[in-house]
Amino acid sequence: MRGGPPGSLASMAQMENERAKNRGATAGRLLTEFKPYLASLALVFTLVVLGALSQALAPWLVGRAIDENISKLEPAGLTVRMLELFVVYILGSLFTSQQIQVVGVISQKLLAGIRKKLFTHLQSLPFRYFDQKPIGDLMSRVTNDVDTLNQFFGQGLTQLFGSLFGLIGILIAMLLLNVPLAIVSFLVIPVMLLTTALFAAQARSAYRKTRETVGDVTADIQQEIGGAREAQAFNRSKANIDRFRQRNAANRDANVQAVGITSAFSPAIEFLSTVATALVIGYGGYLVLEKQLTVGVLAAFLLYVQQFFRPVQLLSSIYTQAQSALAGAERIYAILDERPEPADAPNAKTLGAVKGNIEFDHVSFGYNPDRLVLNDISFHIKAGQTVALVGTTGAGKTTVASLVPRFYDVNQGTIRIDGHDLRNITRASLRSQMTMVLQEPFLFSGTIRENIRYGKLEATDTEVEIAAKTASAHDFISALPKGYDTPLGEAGSGLSQGQRQLLAFARAILANPSIFILDEATANIDTRTEAMIQRALETLLKTRTSIVIAHRLSTIEHADNIIVLENGKILEQGTHQELLTKNGKYAELHAKQFRSPKPQPT
Numbered sequence: 001m002r003g004g005p006p007g008s009l010a011s012m013a014q015m016e017n018e019r020a021k022n023r024g025a026t027a028g029r030l031l032t033e034f035k036p037y038l039a040s041l042a043l044v045f046t047l048v049v050l051g052a053l054s055q056a057l058a059p060w061l062v063g064r065a066i067d068e069n070i071s072k073l074e075p076a077g078l079t080v081r082m083l084e085l086f087v088v089y090i091l092g093s094l095f096t097s098q099q100i101q102v103v104g105v106i107s108q109k110l111l112a113g114i115r116k117k118l119f120t121h122l123q124s125l126p127f128r129y130f131d132q133k134p135i136g137d138l139m140s141r142v143t144n145d146v147d148t149l150n151q152f153f154g155q156g157l158t159q160l161f162g163s164l165f166g167l168i169g170i171l172i173a174m175l176l177l178n179v180p181l182a183i184v185s186f187l188v189i190p191v192m193l194l195t196t197a198l199f200a201a202q203a204r205s206a207y208r209k210t211r212e213t214v215g216d217v218t219a220d221i222q223q224e225i226g227g228a229r230e231a232q233a234f235n236r237s238k239a240n241i242d243r244f245r246q247r248n249a250a251n252r253d254a255n256v257q258a259v260g261i262t263s264a265f266s267p268a269i270e271f272l273s274t275v276a277t278a279l280v281i282g283y284g285g286y287l288v289l290e291k292q293l294t295v296g297v298l299a300a301f302l303l304y305v306q307q308f309f310r311p312v313q314l315l316s317s318i319y320t321q322a323q324s325a326l327a328g329a330e331r332i333y334a335i336l337d338e339r340p341e342p343a344d345a346p347n348a349k350t351l352g353a354v355k356g357n358i359e360f361d362h363v364s365f366g367y368n369p370d371r372l373v374l375n376d377i378s379f380h381i382k383a384g385q386t387v388a389l390v391g392t393t394g395a396g397k398t399t400v401a402s403l404v405p406r407f408y409d410v411n412q413g414t415i416r417i418d419g420h421d422l423r424n425i426t427r428a429s430l431r432s433q434m435t436m437v438l439q440e441p442f443l444f445s446g447t448i449r450e451n452i453r454y455g456k457l458e459a460t461d462t463e464v465e466i467a468a469k470t471a472s473a474h475d476f477i478s479a480l481p482k483g484y485d486t487p488l489g490e491a492g493s494g495l496s497q498g499q500r501q502l503l504a505f506a507r508a509i510l511a512n513p514s515i516f517i518l519d520e521a522t523a524n525i526d527t528r529t530e531a532m533i534q535r536a537l538e539t540l541l542k543t544r545t546s547i548v549i550a551h552r553l554s555t556i557e558h559a560d561n562i563i564v565l566e567n568g569k570i571l572e573q574g575t576h577q578e579l580l581t582k583n584g585k586y587a588e589l590h591a592k593q594f595r596s597p598k599p600q601p602t
Contacts, residue, residue: 111146381547
C-alpha cells in the first residue's frame, strides 16, 4: 500500500514530500513570471556583481592600508588609500541604489500583471466556483496574498541578490588572502546550514498557517460587516464577536509562532558569528605571532567575518518573507488553476436578434450532479409571453431562471431559444439578449447615472432619464441634492432597499432586452410603487418574453402561463383562472396568501 495510515510516519513523510514538491513548483512558477523582464534582470545581475565586488574590496583596502601605510608611517600613501576606500564605498552605494530602483520597477510591473491575471481569471470562473468559496477569502487572496509577494519582491528580492553575491565575493576574498585562516573561519558554516535547515522547516509550516488564518479573518470580517443588520436583528452580535475573536486569536497565534521562529534564528546566527570571530582572532593572532600573517590581513579577515554573517542574518529575514510569499503564491495559483467557465463550442454561433421562444426539453440539473434540483422538466414559452414560476422555497424557480442565460449548463436535456440549443450559442451573444432584475439588486460605487447606464454604456442622458421615469425612479432621484450625479456608496448605501430596486429596474429597462427575467423583483417595493411599475411593465413586456418569479401572487395574475414547481418538478401549469379552477397547489398557495377558503370543486 502506498503511503501509510493517516498520522503514520510514512504518511507524514509523504505529505511533507508533496508539500516540498508543491513549494518547488510554486517557486518555479513565480520565476516564470520574470520572463518578460529578462533584459532588466540582466542589468540587475550586473549591478549586484559590481556591488558585491565593492563590498569585498573594502576590507582588502583596509588591510593594505594597515600593512603598507600605517605600519610604515606613510601619511601620503594612507591618504591615497583612504580616497580609494571612499570611491569604493560611493560606487557600492550607487550600484545598490540603482539595483533597488530597477528591482522595484520590475516587481511592481510583475505584481500588477499578477493582479490583472487574478481579476481576469476570476471573471472567467463559473458560478459554481463562487457558490463554494467565501468572497472574503477570495478578496484576501487578491489583496493580502498579493501584498506578501509585494513585500518580498519589492524588498526581499533586492536584499537576496545582494546578500548571495556579497557572500560569494567575501568567500573568494578570504580564500585569496589566506587559505588556512579561511578554512578555520568556515568551520561554523556546517553548523549554520544545519541551524538554517531546522528553522526553515518550522518557518514553512508557520507561514502557511498565517496565510490561511488571515484568509479566515478577512472572510469573517466581510461576512459580518455585510450581515450587521441581521446580526443585530437576531441578537447575534455577541456570538459573532466571540467567533471572530476565535479566528482572530488563531491568526494571532499563527503569527506569534512565526515571529517566535524568526526571532530565535537571529540570535543563533549572532552566536555563530561570535564563535567565528573568536576563531579568527585566536588562530589569526597565533599566525601573526608566528610571523605567518600580517596584522593588516588579520584586520581584513575580521571585517570579512562580520560582513559574512551580516548577509546571513539578512537572508534569515528574507527567508521568512520568502516563506510567506510562497504560501501566498500557493493560494493565488490555486485560483489561477481553477478551470474557467467552459469555452463556447467550436461551432458556436453568434445569436442575432431573437423573437424570444424558450423551450425546456426534459431538463434535469443539480448544482451537485448527485443531487438534482430540477428533474425532467419540459415547458415552452412563446415569444412575447409572460410566464410566472411559482412554488415553495427550494422548488427550483431561481434555478430555472439561472439556466436560461446559461449561468450553468444542464446535466440532461436541452434548452432552446428560437430553436437554437443554448450550448451551440456563444454566451456573450446569448446574454446580450436578456437582462435580470433580482430581489437583492447590486449597485456599484459610482453615480446613479453610471449605475443606470451599466446595461447600456452608450446611452445618452435623456435615455437614462426616460428609463428612470419608466421605472418610477425619476422623482426620488431628482429630489437628491446632486440628482443623477449623486455618488453611491458600496452596494448603493444611502438608498432604501426599494430605491435600489427601482434603479435596478431602470437599468434593465434602459438595456432594452428581448427577454426579461424578474426574480422577486418587486418584493421590496411598496404596493403603490409596485402598481406603477406593473403598469409600466405591461407596456414594456408586450412585445418581449419575460420570466417572472414571484411569491406575491397578485403580481402574476395576468401572466400568460403560470408554472407551479415542487421538488424540482412541474406540478401544474395554466393561467391564473385555470389554476384556481383546478383547485390544486396554486389554489392552495393563493388561498393562504389572501386568507380565502380554497375553491371547492364544482
